[in-house]
Amino acid sequence: MPLEKELEKEIEIKGIPKYIPELIAEECRTKISDAVRDLLHRSGMKKISISVGNEDDGTQPQRKPKQKQGDGVGDEVSIEQRAEQYRSREPLFGFDFLVVPDDLKETLLSAVDLVLVEETVFDKWNLRSIEPFPRAALNFHGNPGTGKTLAAHAISAYLKKPILMASYAQIESKYVGDGSKNVEAVFYAAERDGAVLLIDEADSLLSRRLTDVNQGAEQAINSMRSQLLICLENYKGVAVFSTNLVQNYDRGFETRMRHIFFPMPDEAVRQKIWANHLPPQLPLAADVSIESLARVDDVCGRDIKNAVIDAALRAARSRKTRIEMGDLVEAVQRLKSGRIKRL
Ligand SMILES: Nc1ncnc2c1ncn2[C@@H]1O[C@H](COP(=O)(O)OP(=O)(O)OP(=O)(O)O)[C@@H](O)[C@H]1O
Numbered sequence: 001m002p003l004e005k006e007l008e009k010e011i012e013i014k015g016i017p018k019y020i021p022e023l024i025a026e027e028c029r030t031k032i033s034d035a036v037r038d039l040l041h042r043s044g045m046k047k048i049s050i051s052v053g054n055e056d057d058g059t060q061p062q063r064k065p066k067q068k069q070g071d072g073v074g075d076e077v078s079i080e081q082r083a084e085q086y087r088s089r090e091p092l093f094g095f096d097f098l099v100v101p102d103d104l105k106e107t108l109l110s111a112v113d114l115v116l117v118e119e120t121v122f123d124k125w126n127l128r129s130i131e132p133f134p135r136a137a138l139n140f141h142g143n144p145g146t147g148k149t150l151a152a153h154a155i156s157a158y159l160k161k162p163i164l165m166a167s168y169a170q171i172e173s174k175y176v177g178d179g180s181k182n183v184e185a186v187f188y189a190a191e192r193d194g195a196v197l198l199i200d201e202a203d204s205l206l207s208r209r210l211t212d213v214n215q216g217a218e219q220a221i222n223s224m225r226s227q228l229l230i231c232l233e234n235y236k237g238v239a240v241f242s243t244n245l246v247q248n249y250d251r252g253f254e255t256r257m258r259h260i261f262f263p264m265p266d267e268a269v270r271q272k273i274w275a276n277h278l279p280p281q282l283p284l285a286a287d288v289s290i291e292s293l294a295r296v297d298d299v300c301g302r303d304i305k306n307a308v309i310d311a312a313l314r315a316a317r318s319r320k321t322r323i324e325m326g327d328l329v330e331a332v333q334r335l336k337s338g339r340i341k342r343l
């Protein structure tokens with residue numbers, strides 16, 4: 001059996017708690033199985049045994065097991081220790097790579113300019129006396145693959161700061177009370193590193209707090225949301241949240257954040273995105289026309305990136321020396337028709 005098929009049979013991801021929205025759970029499963037495949041591919045190993053999540057049915061957070069005495073680790077880890085799991089990195093992209101409509105770019109720049117003028121306005125002009133914690137909390141929302149993560153990188157690069165990325169999955173915990181401590185630790189880590197904080201897949205975190213709480217799992221989410229509000233209030237820096245869909249914003253977040261919508265790219269934007277994704281070293285045949293490629297609609301930036309990679313890999317595998325227009329068009333069509341149909 002080919003390795004791909006064999007893997008599909010073998011990789012089983014269980015234990016994603018039921019209270020996690022299906023959209024996030026699905027993404028989580030995809031990301032984990034992609035990572036396993038990638039690991040196998042790069043390491044040359046044939047098999048790998050990974051277990052993810054709870055052994056129970058995942059509906060209830062559990063009490064953390066008490067650590068044995070004398071094992072050198074206290075039951076309560078300090079916030080510094082907890083924050084060790086969150087590390088920042090240098091941003092990978094700048095504003096030159098991000099293609100968005102001009103007004104969106106302006107909005108992004110003006111939102112972060114606050115940080116650049118903070119010292120003048122809040123220290124020199126002492127507006128800190130009326131606002132001790134000036135902050136720039138942004139919520140990027142929009143379809144997948146429209147440049148939200150990329151924009152967070154661009155902001156970091158613009159501010160010459162590292163970026164600290166944490167997804168909801170890395171913050172929530174199956175243990176009671178741990179999720180909210182992780183929220184605190186993420187903010188602590190961002191301040192420690194002087195980083196732009198990006199919280200990905202933040203949909204569940206930003207939704208309205210539940211009022212009728214009778215399940216441990218719901219309480220856990222509520223306490224994470226409350227902790228997030230406290231942290232935002234005290235945080236000195238840029239925090240970016242990225243969401244695909246928030247049905248019910250919690251009022252607390254709705255008013256404290258600047259909401260920035262990332263649209264699907266139109267033809268003019270697609271043209272520039274295609275151009276950015278075709279580096280000069282890529283051997284393109286003379287028939288490749290960026291204008292024609294950009295006419296294919298209903299594709300986001302990530303589709304363009306994936307289509308270019310797919311076309312190049314296929315061309316290289318079949319020992320072609322040039323990538324032709326047909327290769328790119330087929331790759332983008334393949335991608336469109338392979339999409340999971342969502343209602
Ligand atoms: N507006 C854009 N300009 C340039 N490239 C883009 C744009 N949008 C997407 N891309 C390309 O697609 C890749 C993935 O985009 P990104 O990760 O920013 O999407 P996202 O909006 O964060 O998606 P998700 O909601 O799934 O997290 C980028 O690294 C880039 O190559």
Ligand SMILES: [Mg+2]
Binds near residue numbers: 148149150200242
């Ligand atoms: Mg993203």
